[in-house]
Amino acid sequence: MKLTILGGGGFRVPLVYGALLGDHAEGRVTHVVLHDLDAGRLSAVTRVLAEQAAGVPDAPEVSATTDLDEALTGADFVFSAIRVGGLEGRADDERVALAEGVLGQETVGAGGIAYGLRTVPVAEDIARRVARVAPDAWVINFTNPAGLVTEAMSRHLGDRVIGICDSPVGLGRRIARVLGANPGEAWIDYVGLNHLGWVRGLRVNGRDELPRLLADPDLLGSFEEGKLFGTDWLQSLGAIPNEYLHYYYFNREAVRAYSQAEKTRGAFLRDQQAGFYDEMKQPGTAALTAWDRTRAEREATYMAEARETAGAGERDADDLSGGYEKVALALMRAIARDERTTLILNVRNRGTLSVLDAEAVIEVPCLVDANGAHPVTVDPLPDHASGLVCSVKAVEREVLAAAESGSRTTAVKAFALHPLVDSVNVARRLVDGYTAVHPGLAYLK
Structure with missing residues (x-):
C-alpha cells in the first residue's frame, strides 16, 4: 500500500514513519512517498527516516519528490501536512495580531484566520489534483486550521477527506488516566469544532465517570486541563474543554x-x-x-x-509523546482493512449537530470502517457552547468565501466577526498588516 505525505519535509513526519514501523500486519504501508517544495528539508527528513528504519527488515520503502503529480499517482492514502508560508509565516501571524492587541495563535483568532486565508487556496488545489490523479485515494488532513482546511477540501473530495487532531485524544487519555480507566475502553463524549470542543462525559462499562471527576476538586486539579482552567471554572461548565478554549475563556x-x-x-x-x-x-x-x-x-x-x-507548571511526562500519528494510523487501518473502530475526527456534520448545516465540518466521535468515517449522533451542546461554535463556524465560512472570491471586504468581515477580534477597524488593520507580509494573500483585492 502506498502512502503519500504532503509536507514530507516537515519536522513531525518521523512520528508517522515511526508508527508505520510498528505495523507488520497484512495490508500495511509498504511505500512512503515524501513530497515537499523544499528539497533540503526532504533530504533531512529522509535521513532521519533511514536511521529509524535501521534494523527493521520490513520497513516501508521511502522515496522523495518535489513533483506533486508524481507523489500522488497511485497513492492509496494521502496525508496532507503542509504549512503555507512556513514557520516564518506563523511568526508573522502572531506579530501582526499582537501589534493590534489581539491573539495571533496559529489556529485561534486572527492568526488562525490569516493562516486559513493563505492555506485554503493551496489546499483546494491539492484536493483538485487528488481528485484527478488519485481519485480512489483517501486524504487524511493534518494541515491547520484542521477543521477549516478539511471543509475546504471536502468541497472537492466529499467524504474521502477526513481531518485529524491529537488534542481530543490527549484530553480523553488524561481524563481516563486520572479516573483510573483504560483509555482504550472508554467512550469519550466529545463535541465541537477543531480546537473548540468539550468532553461532556466519559463512559466505562456504560457508566459516566465524568461527574465523579467534576465533584472531586483534588482529582480535577491534578491534570493538565484542571491546572489550565481551574477547578471552579470546570465545575461551572460541567464539562472539560479542549485546551485551546483557554484562549477564549482567558x-x-x-x-x-x-x-x-x-x-x-x-x-x-x-x-x-x-x-x-x-x-x-x-x-x-x-x-x-x-x-x-x-x-x-x-x-x-x-x-x-x-x-x-x-500557573499550571510543566507538562506531565505522559503528555510529551504526541499522538496524532497514532490516530492517523488507526484511521488508515480501519479504512484499508475494515478494522472497525471509533475515533474523534473532523468530518462533515450530516445532521449530527442540529445548529449547523450538513456540510459543516465538525469534530466528533466517528465509527470508522471500509466506507470511511461516520459521525455518531450526539446530544445538543449547551447554549454557551453552541453560540461559540456557530460564531466560529460563521467566521470559517467567511474565510472560505474570501478565498473563493478574492474579496478583501469579505476577508475583513471574517476577522471582524471573530469573537476574539473586538473592532471592525482592528479587522481592517489586520488585513492590511497581513497582506503586507504574506505574498500568499496577494489574491485579496
Whole structure:
C-alpha cells in the first residue's frame, strides 16, 4: 500500500514513519512517498527516516519528490501536512495580531484566520489534483486550521477527506488516566469544532465517570486541563474543554502572556527548527538523535504561555509523546482493512449537530470502517457552547468565501466577526498588516 505525505519535509513526519514501523500486519504501508517544495528539508527528513528504519527488515520503502503529480499517482492514502508560508509565516501571524492587541495563535483568532486565508487556496488545489490523479485515494488532513482546511477540501473530495487532531485524544487519555480507566475502553463524549470542543462525559462499562471527576476538586486539579482552567471554572461548565478554549475563556491573560514572552511560539519553533535543519546539512550529524532532542524540547514547551498564565507548571511526562500519528494510523487501518473502530475526527456534520448545516465540518466521535468515517449522533451542546461554535463556524465560512472570491471586504468581515477580534477597524488593520507580509494573500483585492 502506498502512502503519500504532503509536507514530507516537515519536522513531525518521523512520528508517522515511526508508527508505520510498528505495523507488520497484512495490508500495511509498504511505500512512503515524501513530497515537499523544499528539497533540503526532504533530504533531512529522509535521513532521519533511514536511521529509524535501521534494523527493521520490513520497513516501508521511502522515496522523495518535489513533483506533486508524481507523489500522488497511485497513492492509496494521502496525508496532507503542509504549512503555507512556513514557520516564518506563523511568526508573522502572531506579530501582526499582537501589534493590534489581539491573539495571533496559529489556529485561534486572527492568526488562525490569516493562516486559513493563505492555506485554503493551496489546499483546494491539492484536493483538485487528488481528485484527478488519485481519485480512489483517501486524504487524511493534518494541515491547520484542521477543521477549516478539511471543509475546504471536502468541497472537492466529499467524504474521502477526513481531518485529524491529537488534542481530543490527549484530553480523553488524561481524563481516563486520572479516573483510573483504560483509555482504550472508554467512550469519550466529545463535541465541537477543531480546537473548540468539550468532553461532556466519559463512559466505562456504560457508566459516566465524568461527574465523579467534576465533584472531586483534588482529582480535577491534578491534570493538565484542571491546572489550565481551574477547578471552579470546570465545575461551572460541567464539562472539560479542549485546551485551546483557554484562549477564549482567558483571552486577556493569553494576549498579555504572548505580548510579554521573549519569543512567541511561532518564532521559537522557527528558530528551533532552523537550527535542526541547519545541523542536518552536516554529513556527520546523527540524524535521529538530533531530531529526538529537538522534538523533546518542542513538546515540553507546548502551550507554555497558557500554562504560565494559569500557573499550571510543566507538562506531565505522559503528555510529551504526541499522538496524532497514532490516530492517523488507526484511521488508515480501519479504512484499508475494515478494522472497525471509533475515533474523534473532523468530518462533515450530516445532521449530527442540529445548529449547523450538513456540510459543516465538525469534530466528533466517528465509527470508522471500509466506507470511511461516520459521525455518531450526539446530544445538543449547551447554549454557551453552541453560540461559540456557530460564531466560529460563521467566521470559517467567511474565510472560505474570501478565498473563493478574492474579496478583501469579505476577508475583513471574517476577522471582524471573530469573537476574539473586538473592532471592525482592528479587522481592517489586520488585513492590511497581513497582506503586507504574506505574498500568499496577494489574491485579496
